[in-house]
Amino acid sequence: MTRKFFGTDGIRGLTNSEPLTPQTALIVGQAAGAHFLRGDHRHRVVIGKDTRLSGYMMESALVAGFTSVGMDVVLLGPMPTPAVAMLTTSMRADLGVMISASHNPFCDNGIKLFGPDGYKLSDEAEQAIEARIEDNPKLAKPEMIGRAKRIDDARGRYVHHAKSTFPERLRLDGLKVVLDCANGAAYHVAPEALWELGAEVIPIGVSPDGLNINASCGSTHPQHLQETVVASGADIGLALDGDADRLVVVDEKGNLVDGDQMMALIALDRRKRDQLKGAVVATVMSNLGLERRLGETGIAMVRTQVGDRYVLEEMRRSGCNVGGEQSGHIILADYSTTGDGLVAALQVLAALVDSGKAASEVLRQFEPLPQLLKNVRFNGGAPLENETVKKRIAEAERELEGRGRLLIRKSGTEPLIRVMAEGEDQALVERVVDEICEAVQAAA
Structure with a gap:
């Protein structure tokens, strides 16, 4: 079955254009609610959102959809995606919803769904919901219409949960941390959690106005964070994205640290404590370089396709507790059912405090191989099916054979072709990426 609404991470798109219109949000709420009406108990859905202006509109439409099929709604307000997942299980809800387009600009929005176990829905569940959308879900009798309630202590519940993942024997006293919350969902909870653990927090990106989420800030735009860390003499900088499921770190010298280095640090620390x-x-x-570093210590690395949901599926299948993406989605299965930027940050800070060393020493776990990723935006069509593009990709693969690797993929959330090459020879890597990008642009 071809999926009309759901992509690689829920439903996402330009607000007030299909599929992100209030009309569609209402019917999605009805279909998802009907899908999870199981048993004779009073059913409940938990809804959180980030700070986009369109969040109010999408929230209202979803509330109408869920209540119309007989589901009660608990509204959390602006909260990180992992907080919604956690509170879904904590509140014994039948379904969790996060209204967010993650790291995308304010004009986009999205709908992410979590099952009663706090995990993102499977492809099969999303397909079943799409089928219900086409069938026009049955509405509740007047006396069975759901109620909506906003709770005030959701923020404190999540802060308590996040802090519980930090070792009790450690404190953050004396540590100066610059924290960029991307004017997004964590603008309250992340600074509070670090402050309560004793850190001196310099917050940036904590003044959302509905339009400035991810705008020149956060994990996808870390330049201001880098400058602030150096200018303030901070020990470390942390940047979350709009829904706080992603983390990027900056050391005291202003150097960026990606998800690969964080995975190495956390995995090796877990291994040392016999917790991996x-x-x-x-x-x-x-x-x-990550794979080689882990291999040196006897730790295997398994690769999946891009997308934190696929990482998590493999972690659940094989019983692993550390995984993630180079982009900064770090999944720690002992603590969370999805990527959690704040929890990942606390594990990095714990390793930093425990070592007594500078961030630049602790966070550089391996020397990465030269790697280059470029995005090419296209307007419709299928540039990867173009014969010239296919020929150039084949030539690049032959050039890199035995010396590196090439990865070409279409983004699941934006009209982009992502071109990545990696190898021992940086000049070769740069040349093949540039040549493929030029071919794609000519065909787009």
């Missing part, structure tokens, strides 16, 4: 379960699960985008 199985292999580390990463994606095809992760640097070969």
